[in-house]
Amino acid sequence: MDSIKDKKSWFEKNKINLGKAASVAGFFLIIYVVWQNIKHYFPWNFGVIPEYFPLFKAGALATLQITTFGILFGLVLGIIIGLMRTSKIWIFDSLARFYIFLIRGTPLLLQLFIIYYGLSSVVKIPGYPAAIIALGIHNAAYIAEIFRGAITSVDRGQREAALSIGMTSWQSMKRIILPQAFKRAIPPLGNQFIIALKDSSLASTIAVSELILKSRQLASSNFMMMEMLVVAGIYYLLLTSVFTYIVFRVERKLGVSDHRV
């Protein structure tokens, strides 16, 4: 009796659910069997990925640069528009509302084409800066809304307390409201940055040699479209992981969840 009991508890001790283990094993078995049967017809050669991986470095760098500068531009513009959006001055609020209506209501691709092609009869902006400007302008609308939300989420009493000790409206904004709002804006901002990173792929349509265009260029000579796209995909995952990690560290450092009263 005792020995049977002991045998039974081995799975329990190691927290292994027999049913689950069996289904996982079964899943891999099916994949293996299917793979064995189709591998001769499999059209792609993923073995070339390590060989091509280094060739994408410049493209990844371009993606990273467009995104970083685009975000920085968008952040500055977004904070200004977000502040205008919370302003009691009618004209500021209206301008900000109109900006958000215009930019959030049209696709990034359209904005990119307007800057790159549409404006070309007046001013010729090369693809690289055009992509940064478009990405910045586009993200500013979303970042403005993030900041507006964060600012209005700070309790009214904070402003009242600041005013009651004689601070001006601007001092209370700068010293009391914004520091709290910035902290609250970080998680949604991180999310927006990752969206911006992926949106930078649209720059491939205006001849910026970032990851997507790079993969298409390489594929046009080696005819391995799928393999090249997978390499680009791996780079995107790496970059988004790095972004996620940075946002996580910033959140931790600023103690986003700490010091609530």
Next chain:
Amino acid sequence: MIEIKGLYKSYGKVKVLRGIDLKVEESEVVVIIGASGSGKSTMLRCVNFLEKPQKGTISIEGKVIDPKSKDLNLIRQEVGMVFQHFNLFPHMTVIGNVMEGLIQVKKYNYEEAEKEALKMLEKVGLSDKAQVYPSVISGGQKQRVAIARALAMHPKVMLFDEPTSALDPELVGGVLQVMKDLANEGMTMMVVTHEMGFAREVADRVVFIDQGVIVEEGTPEEIFNNPKEERTKEFLGQIL
């Protein structure tokens, strides 16, 4: 010291204050009582213009204050305010909260401000908590820090808007003690509270507000032992 004349305030169609006249002398402690929604907090908030009245004037030391004045922030320094929910700045330490006004408004340098802030914290018995954040101290301690923050500006009058209403019962005493000490030092105070014991003991005058008007005012003995108005009797009957 402070004179409120013909104060009217409404939010849309709801008339909150319907003609308030009240005079507070120097070193006087005036306790304002009344049911919730009677307008007592709104009146207090009008005194430092956190609410802008539609009609009526507030004068401080004989000077009528223009609510549109650009120097409203300078005037607010003279009028300290303590809120029901403390409203401490959560991103600053306890001493940082008290120093903030000294540095930003009074333009003290850091050392002066620190010295002054410590003095204020000592006054409310919290100098040992100077370096912690407000999130780790009790409600009663938070309210005492809020009092220190207001006192640091050396106001001529202190407004208390239900300072103990958000506190656990066992923490009320410490805050009331600080307020009593202040009163004994001769601070001019306007206090909105439900603490009738405090009103009885400390107030020079008790003002009963109902539906946006002052129904009755008098010494604590007059109001609590001998109310003249029917509405005052009714209110006191409900809470005592």
